[in-house]
Structure formats: C-alpha cells, structure tokens
Amino acid sequence: MSPDAVSHLVATRPPRSAAQAGHVVFDAREHGLRGDGITNDQPALAELVARLGAGYAADGIGRVIYCPPGNYAIRDAGTVWRSGVSLIGAGRGVTRFLLSNVGNRANPVPLAFFTTVEHGAGRDNHIADCTFANFEIDGSAVALADYHYLAKGLGLQYMLRGCFRDLYIHHTVATGLGCDFLQDTVIDAVVAIGCGREDNGVQWGGAGIGVGIGGWGPVERLTITNCTTVANGTNGIFLELQKPYWQPPTGIRITGCHSEGNRFGISDWGADGLVVSNCTLVGNLEAGFDISAQGTVGVAGRGGILADCLIDGNVHDGIRIGNTPGPYVVRGNRISRNGRHGYRQDELGRGYRAAAHALVVESNDIWGNGLDGILIERAVTDGAVVGNRIRDNGVQCAPAAAGSGETVSYTATTVTDTAAYWEPDGHRGKLLEVQGHDMAVVVGNTATELRLAPVGADALVAFTGPVPAPGTPYRLPAAPPVRAGLAITAPVHAATVRDNRMWDSRQPKTQTHGIWIGERGSCVACRVENNDLADNAVAATWFQTPPVGGNWSGNHDESHQG
Numbered sequence: 001m002s003p004d005a006v007s008h009l010v011a012t013r014p015p016r017s018a019a020q021a022g023h024v025v026f027d028a029r030e031h032g033l034r035g036d037g038i039t040n041d042q043p044a045l046a047e048l049v050a051r052l053g054a055g056y057a058a059d060g061i062g063r064v065i066y067c068p069p070g071n072y073a074i075r076d077a078g079t080v081w082r083s084g085v086s087l088i089g090a091g092r093g094v095t096r097f098l099l100s101n102v103g104n105r106a107n108p109v110p111l112a113f114f115t116t117v118e119h120g121a122g123r124d125n126h127i128a129d130c131t132f133a134n135f136e137i138d139g140s141a142v143a144l145a146d147y148h149y150l151a152k153g154l155g156l157q158y159m160l161r162g163c164f165r166d167l168y169i170h171h172t173v174a175t176g177l178g179c180d181f182l183q184d185t186v187i188d189a190v191v192a193i194g195c196g197r198e199d200n201g202v203q204w205g206g207a208g209i210g211v212g213i214g215g216w217g218p219v220e221r222l223t224i225t226n227c228t229t230v231a232n233g234t235n236g237i238f239l240e241l242q243k244p245y246w247q248p249p250t251g252i253r254i255t256g257c258h259s260e261g262n263r264f265g266i267s268d269w270g271a272d273g274l275v276v277s278n279c280t281l282v283g284n285l286e287a288g289f290d291i292s293a294q295g296t297v298g299v300a301g302r303g304g305i306l307a308d309c310l311i312d313g314n315v316h317d318g319i320r321i322g323n324t325p326g327p328y329v330v331r332g333n334r335i336s337r338n339g340r341h342g343y344r345q346d347e348l349g350r351g352y353r354a355a356a357h358a359l360v361v362e363s364n365d366i367w368g369n370g371l372d373g374i375l376i377e378r379a380v381t382d383g384a385v386v387g388n389r390i391r392d393n394g395v396q397c398a399p400a401a402a403g404s405g406e407t408v409s410y411t412a413t414t415v416t417d418t419a420a421y422w423e424p425d426g427h428r429g430k431l432l433e434v435q436g437h438d439m440a441v442v443v444g445n446t447a448t449e450l451r452l453a454p455v456g457a458d459a460l461v462a463f464t465g466p467v468p469a470p471g472t473p474y475r476l477p478a479a480p481p482v483r484a485g486l487a488i489t490a491p492v493h494a495a496t497v498r499d500n501r502m503w504d505s506r507q508p509k510t511q512t513h514g515i516w517i518g519e520r521g522s523c524v525a526c527r528v529e530n531n532d533l534a535d536n537a538v539a540a541t542w543f544q545t546p547p548v549g550g551n552w553s554g555n556h557d558e559s560h561q562g
Contacts, residue, residue, distance in 0.1 A: 035070025053082020293351020
C-alpha cells in the first residue's frame with residue numbers, strides 16, 4: 001500500500017471513542033486498590049471490573065486492569081468477572097493476590113469467578129476477551145470447615161477467547177486454575193503448586209489445572225502448553241466431561257507440560273481426540289497418565305494420542321487406562337522406573353464396561369518398571385502392540401522380608417534395617433506393613449533402607465500418624481512370581497503383537513517372560529509375529545491359557561514354560 005493510500009485511510013477513518021483513543025489500561029492503584037497486603041482490595045477490584053465490563057458491553061472494546069507490584073489482599077468474597085476485562089500484573093512473585101476468608105469462613109473466595117450456578121453462565125451468557133497474566137495467587141489463608149469446589153484461584157465458566165499466561169497459583173483449597181468450557185482459549189506457562197490441599201481424594205476438583213468440557217458442543221478449541229503442576233491434591237492437569245449426555249469434545253491439546261508429585265499427572269476423563277505430547281510426567285502418586293471414568297459423570301476419554309512424553313518414576317503405574325471404549329494411541333514415549341506397571345489396562349471404577357477397541361501401543365521404550373512392562377487385565381479387541389522395546393522390567397523381585405528390634409529405625413519417609421541385605425530397588429512398588437500404622441508404598445530401596453512415598457500430594461510424611469518408634473516390626477510381601485514384558489490376564493481378541501523386542505539385559509535378570517497369558521487371560525485370533533523374545537529370566541513365553549487361532553510366526557526364541 002502506498003503512503004498516499006495510508007494517508008487517505010487515516011483521514012477518512014471514523015472518530016475513535018475514548019477507549020479507542022488509548023484509555024484502555026487502568027492502573028489499579030489509581031482506582032482504589034492499595035496493594036499493601038493489609039487493605040482489603042476486593043471491593044475496589046469488584047467495582048472496577050463491573051465498571052469496565054459495562055464499558056466493554058457498550059462499545060465492544062476491551063479494558064485492562066494493570067496491577068503494579070504489591071500484595072493485594074482479597075478477603076471474604078470473590079469477584080464476579082465481566083467480558084472484555086483483563087487483569088495483568090507485573091510478574092509472578094511481584095504482583096501477588098492474597099486470598100483469605102477470615103471474616104467469613106463459609107465463603108470459598110476465588111480471585112475471579114463466573115459460573116452457571118451462581119451467575120447463569122452458558123453459551124448465550126458467556127464472558128469473552130479476557131486475559132489473566134503475570135501475577136501470583138496465594139490461596140494458603142483460605143480455610144473452610146467443609147471442602148468447597150469453588151475455593152479456587154480462578155473459577156470461570158463459558159469463556160470465549162480467553163488467555164491465561166504466566167501465572168503462579170498455589171495452595172488453594174480446591175483447584176488452582178479451575179475453569180470450564182473454554183473456547184478458542186490458551187493456558188500457557190501456568191505454574192500450579194500445592195493446590196487442592198483440602199481434597200481428600202473423593203472430592204470434585206483439587207487439581208493444579210482442571211477444565212470441565214463439553215459445554216460448547218462437539219468442538220472445544222483449547223491449548224494447554226508449557227505449564228508446571230506439582231504436588232496438587234488430585235491431578236496436575238485434568239479434563240472432565242460435565243454432563244453424561246453431552247458429546248465428548250475434540251479440539252484440546254496439552255503440550256510441553258510438567259506434572260510431578262500429584263495424585264495423577266494428567267487425566268483424560270471424557271475428551272475425544274485429546275492430544276498430549278512432549279510432556280514430563282514423573283513421581284505422581286498413582287499414575288503419570290490416566291484415562292478413566294473417575295470424573296463426575298463417569299465417562300472416560302477416547303480417541304486420543306499420547307506421544308513423545310517422559311513417564312518416569314510414578315509410584316504405581318506409568319500409564320493407567322480403564323473404562324474407555326477406545327480407541328487410543330500411545331506412541332513414542334519413554335515409560336520407565338514406575339513402581340508397578342509401565343502400561344496398565346484395567347477396570348477403573350464406573351463407566352464403559354465392554355471390551356476396549358483399537359488401543360495402540362507403538363514405538364515406546366518401556367523399561368525398569370517394578371512389575372510388567374505392559375499389563376492387559378481388561379478385555380481388548382483389535383488392539384496393537386507394535387515396535388516397542390520392552391526391557392529390564394520386573395524390578396520388584398525381592399522375596400518377602402520382615403524385621404524388628406534394635407536394627408530397625410524410622411524417619412517420616414524411610415525405614416532402615418541394618419541387618420537387611422536387600423536387592424537394590426527389589427521392593428519398589430510394594431506395600432510396607434508397619435505394626436500399628438497404615439501401610440506405605442515403597443518407591444525404592446538400597447541394601448538397608450526403604451524410601452517411602454508420601455501419604456498424599458504435597459505431604460512430607462509417609463504415615464498418617466506419628467513416625468513409628470524404633471524397633472517397631474515391619475513386613476514386606478514377596479514379589480509376584482511372573483513379571484513379564486507383555487502380560488495378558490483378560491480376554492484379548494484380534495490383536496496385533498508385532499516387531500517388539502522384549503528382553504532383560506541385566507544380571508540378575510528380573511523380567512521373567514517376554515509374553516505371559518495368565519489363567520484368566522485369553523488370546524483369540526491374534527497375530528503375534530516377528531517379535532524378539534530372547535534373553536528373559538525364565539522363558540520367552542508362558543501360556544497358562546493357550547492361544548486360539550490367529551497367527552504366531554517369525555518370533556525369535558521359541559522357549560516356553562510349561
């Protein structure tokens with residue numbers, strides 16, 4: 001475009017409103033907020049949001065509330081948010097919103113909320129064009145007699161063109177960032193730590209980042225990227241269908257995120273076609289990645305892809321899948337050093353009960369897990385296990401052990417028995433029984449010391465009561481006799497198992513078999529071809545239930561137990 005054409009456009013452009021002329025950024029300090037950590041800034045924030053929201057409703061031009069560095073006390077009430085109003089701070093740890101409810105212990109006090117129950121939120125009554133960025137929310141001073149799902153950092157429903165970026169949200173009673181029905185929205189670089197601190201494991205929410213889905217219909221365009229979620233009560237990140245009769249939506253991606261020390265790392269409780277890629281899921285108390293019907297309406301995710309992730313050192317399982325109709329693809333991940341199984345397909349609560357269809361486990365590196373590399377203990381039809389390296393699993397190989405007396409001592413997270421001589425990590429994933437105390441899970445061991453998982457996310461102890469006294473008796477169970485590369489203990493029909501290498505390269509070897517079909521398992525009309533099953537501890541295969549039909553050919557090492 002020529003300079004003359006640009007000049008003509010400028011000369012003929014209609015006059016701009018005051019907002020268009022530049023009055024779109026409002027310094028919070030100039031509009032009643034103090035940021036001194038003492039004054040309750042919630043009333044001033046609520047008044048400013050209402051006023052700027054009315055301006056947006058009148059002219060369609062968004063406004064920005066800028067909060068300079070300071071500690072902004074938000075007491076006894078949350079702020080009902082409005083379309084077109086953005087809240088921007090000067091940075092994490094610099095602009096801080098301190099939530100508390102000392103004057104009204106029944107009030108959950110989110111920083112900002114707009115919901116279906118309280119405000120009639122819906123597709124035709126949504127909020128749009130809001131950004132929340134560059135600040136911290138501290139929920140540690142909110143205390144409730146009873147858990148309330150709205151005791152969040154942010155609790156907004158039915159958003160259009162939302163953006164959450166560079167936020168640090170921590171120690172909220174319920175979910176840190178708990179926003180539902182997000183269309184054309186981005187959640188980027190959010191750090192959520194210690195949220196859901198009053199969740200007892202059966203409550204709604206309690207996650208670092210939790211998103212209810214399905215309200216916008218079959219497609220919800222949401223991207224969650226570069227987020228960090230650590231030590232949150234239930235999930236690091238979860239997606240949850242909110243009505244059983246809604247269609248599970250597509251369009252959601254989670255990429256480049258880190259979830260550590262939560263109950264679950266990332267959970268798919270009802271999406272269709274969720275894409276999770278390049279994430280790090282480590283040290284979570286139950287599973288790194290979870291697909292199940294454990295959400296509010298009992299609908300599991302389906303049709304998704306889990307790719308190129310590091311899934312390591314989770315206390316129970318690396319990947320746990322249950323009650324999904326399928327399909328799902330698990331491709332190109334490192335699944336390692338988890339306390340029990342690398343990949344586990346099992347029955348998880350309510351939801352879909354028939355055989356899962358078209359589950360694909362392809363090109364993963366599955367090694368060093370406590371029990372089986374892959375365990376299928378729920379019916380699967382037309383699945384595929386293709387091109388994986390499944391090695392050195394079955395680490396939980398140590399025999400039963402017990403001790404008491406002067407050689408035994410305890411800390412909040414360890415047990416030491418100087419008389420022991422245990423195989424390193426041979427008790428990983430086992431349940432430790434201590435006389436007079438709740439059981440604890442072993443996450444690893446040396447020759448004389450057991451390391452125990454914390455009793456809950458963000459906990460510093462492995463026991464719910466006092467640390468056991470020195471000399472208190474303990475007992476560890478024996479390892480299971482079979483710890484296979486691929487274990488089948490449920491009906492499997494028309495599956496493809498091809499081009500995998502299943503072996504144990506260590507001494508002593510702990511992965512007992514390449515493929516095991518248990519007494520309750522079956523393998524009917526399956527294609528098991530071109531697998532390398534050499535160098536397992538006992539034999540290449542063990543069929544307690546012989547396979548029926550299909551094709552078994554081209555496999556290296558035909559050794560078979562019994």
